[in-house]
Amino acid sequence: MSAGLQIRGLSKSFGGLAVAREINFDLAPGDRKALIGPNGAGKSTFANLLTGALTPSAGEIRLDGRDIGRLGEAARVKAGIAKTFQITTLFQDLTVRENILLPVLERRGAALRMFRRADADAQANAEVEALMAQFKLNPFAEVRVGDLAYGQQRLVEMTVALALKPRILILDEPAAGVPTGENHLITDAIAALPADLSVLIIEHDMALVFKVARAIVVLVAGAILVEGAPREIAANPRVRDLYLGSRHG
Numbered sequence: 016m017s018a019g020l021q022i023r024g025l026s027k028s029f030g031g032l033a034v035a036r037e038i039n040f041d042l043a044p045g046d047r048k049a050l051i052g053p054n055g056a057g058k059s060t061f062a063n064l065l066t067g068a069l070t071p072s073a074g075e076i077r078l079d080g081r082d083i084g085r086l087g088e089a090a091r092v093k094a095g096i097a098k099t100f101q102i103t104t105l106f107q108d109l110t111v112r113e114n115i116l117l118p119v120l121e122r123r124g125a126a127l128r129m130f131r132r133a134d135a136d137a138q139a140n141a142e143v144e145a146l147m148a149q150f151k152l153n154p155f156a157e158v159r160v161g162d163l164a165y166g167q168q169r170l171v172e173m174t175v176a177l178a179l180k181p182r183i184l185i186l187d188e189p190a191a192g193v194p195t196g197e198n199h200l201i202t203d204a205i206a207a208l209p210a211d212l213s214v215l216i217i218e219h220d221m222a223l224v225f226k227v228a229r230a231i232v233v234l235v236a237g238a239i240l241v242e243g244a245p246r247e248i249a250a251n252p253r254v255r256d257l258y259l260g261s262r263h264g
């Protein structure tokens with residue numbers, strides 16, 4: 016039995032449309048892998064198969080040897096799989112602190128009615144402080160999330176996912192909508208993630224991908240075209256033709 020995520024023969028069809036085709040994929044503790052590919056290649060579908068938002072048509076998903084492929088979303092979060100969303104899902108009217116406290120309380124099994132109470136679990140509050148410090152969010156603790164710059168909002172999303180103490184973290188387009196000038200917030204945050212966490216990054220921004228990924232998987236029409244080190248992927252003629260070439264001339 017090996018540690019981390021092992022995916023074998025994973026397939027998914029919507030009616031006649033095959034959007035995941037016999038995908039074999041491993042993610043070990045400490046991995047920093049990027050999943051890239053053209054629009055509609057099936058990247059988000061793959062992520063949703065991992066979180067349980069979608070049920071596979073065929074194939075296996077194992078976490079530390081355990082088959083989790085039929086578990087629902089809540090059970091997979093408990094098993095250690097967390098994902099940020101391509102579209103922001105924070106509570107815009109709550110503060111940064113409150114947005115991070117919610118998943119901490121949830122994980123700790125505290126009732127949500129504890130929320131906003133002055134005595135709401137000192138340990139939970141300490142955990143929220145530590146998470147905000149990790150992502151340099153302390154100065155914004157009492158700011159409404161809706162009033163934050165978009166890049167900062169994406170950081171809060173990552174923090175919310177991390178508050179679940181996952182083993183596997185899936186970031187679906189963490190830099191989407193983030194102005195270029197704020198991109199360093201995202202790369203710094205990824206660099207600050209726990210060393211033993213397995214991280215899968217789905218991203219179109221190639222500069223970001225090449226900064227943070229130690230391995231890249233290229234998905235085309237639901238199938239893995241190639242997987243390799245960033246240098247190999249950048250030099251691969253099929254990747255250049257099919258994907259990078261069309262973007263970077």
Ligand SMILES: Nc1ncnc2c1ncn2[C@@H]1O[C@H](COP(=O)(O)OP(=O)(O)OP(=O)(O)O)[C@@H](O)[C@H]1O
Pocket residue numbers: 029032034052053054055056057058059060061
């Ligand atoms: N629920 C669904 N029902 C039917 N077809 C779907 C569904 N979800 C996705 N698809 C189709 O599956 C294919 C893959 O979509 P997916 O969103 O996974 O691509 P993607 O690689 O994440 O694209 P993008 O880079 O634009 O985010 C697309 O053709 C899409 O239209």
Ligand SMILES: [Mg+2]
Pocket residue numbers: 058059060101
């Ligand atoms: Mg997508």
